Amino acid sequence: MGAxxxxxxxxxxxxxxxxxxxxxxxxLSDRLAALGGQNSALxxxxxxxxxxxxxxxxxxxxxxxxxxxxxxxxxxxxxxREETWRLEGxxxxxxxxxxxxxxxxxITGRVRLEETADGGTDWVTDxxxxxxxxxxxxxxxxxxxxxxxxxxxxxxxxxxxxLAEHRPS
Numbered sequence: 001m002g003a004x005x006x007x008x009x010x011x012x013x014x015x016x017x018x019x020x021x022x023x024x025x026x027x028l029s030d031r032l033a034a035l036g037g038q039n040s041a042l043x044x045x046x047x048x049x050x051x052x053x054x055x056x057x058x059x060x061x062x063x064x065x066x067x068x069x070x071x072x073x074x075x076x077x078x079x080x081r082e083e084t085w086r087l088e089g090x091x092x093x094x095x096x097x098x099x100x101x102x103x104x105x106x107i108t109g110r111v112r113l114e115e116t117a118d119g120g121t122d123w124v125t126d127x128x129x130x131x132x133x134x135x136x137x138x139x140x141x142x143x144x145x146x147x148x149x150x151x152x153x154x155x156x157x158x159x160x161x162x163l164a165e166h167r168p169s
Contacts, residue, residue: 002130003141005109005149008124009156013163014050015113018121019092021163022113023052023085030162032056038076052086055080058145068143072136073102077147083111096127098148104132105144123159125152 011018021027025045032040037059044055060077062070069077084100091112098107109127116122128146131140 002128003138003145005107005125005127005129005145005152007125007149007152007156009153009159010116010120011123011160011163012118012120013167014119015092015115015121017167018123018159019085019113021159021166022123023047023054027159027162027166028054028056031158032058032153034158037061039078043080050085050092051052052085053083055082057081058151060151065147066143068139069147072140073100077144078102079107079148081107089108096125100144103140103144105140107144107148108129123156 025042028042028045032042038054039057039059041057042054043057046053058079058081062076065077078122079098079102081096083094083096085092085094091114094111096109096111099105107127107129109125111123111125113120116123129141129145131137131144133140
């Protein structure tokens with residue numbers, strides 16, 4: 001069993017607006033520029049109606065990593081992440097998968113957008129980090145989960161700001 005990551009963010013914008021932003025090429029490019037770290041890139045992007053998929057590369061500087069991860073990698077943490085969005089039961093959901101080059105690790109998860117009672121949106125992420133290294137795997141899983149959880153928090157804060165600046169009046 002890997003290390004679990006759970007994250008929730010709330011927005012006053014309706015689900016359709018939040019979904020449109022989260023899969024928008026300009027939003028993703030802006031998010032990577034603000035939070036993606038060195039050598040970040042939007043590697044692939046397709047969006048059409050209620051379906052979207054994209055692949056990004058993001059980095060976290062070694063000095064922001066727990067020592068366990070820093071010692072194992074010997075440098076910055078690079079994450080290559082894929083998200084695939086679709087409508088499921090009338091709700092926007094995504095599967096996400098990330099890998100860390102240089103480490104036998106994988107992060108898998110599910111993201112969903114839920115309408116709130118006041119017409120806003122909850123962005124909910126449930127993920128798991130798995131590191132396939134005997135004896136060290138559990139410790140590395142927890143050490144990788146921590147900066148990933150912080151990145152999700154920063155991304156949701158960025159999304160809130162971006163939505164406020166780009167939301168139609």
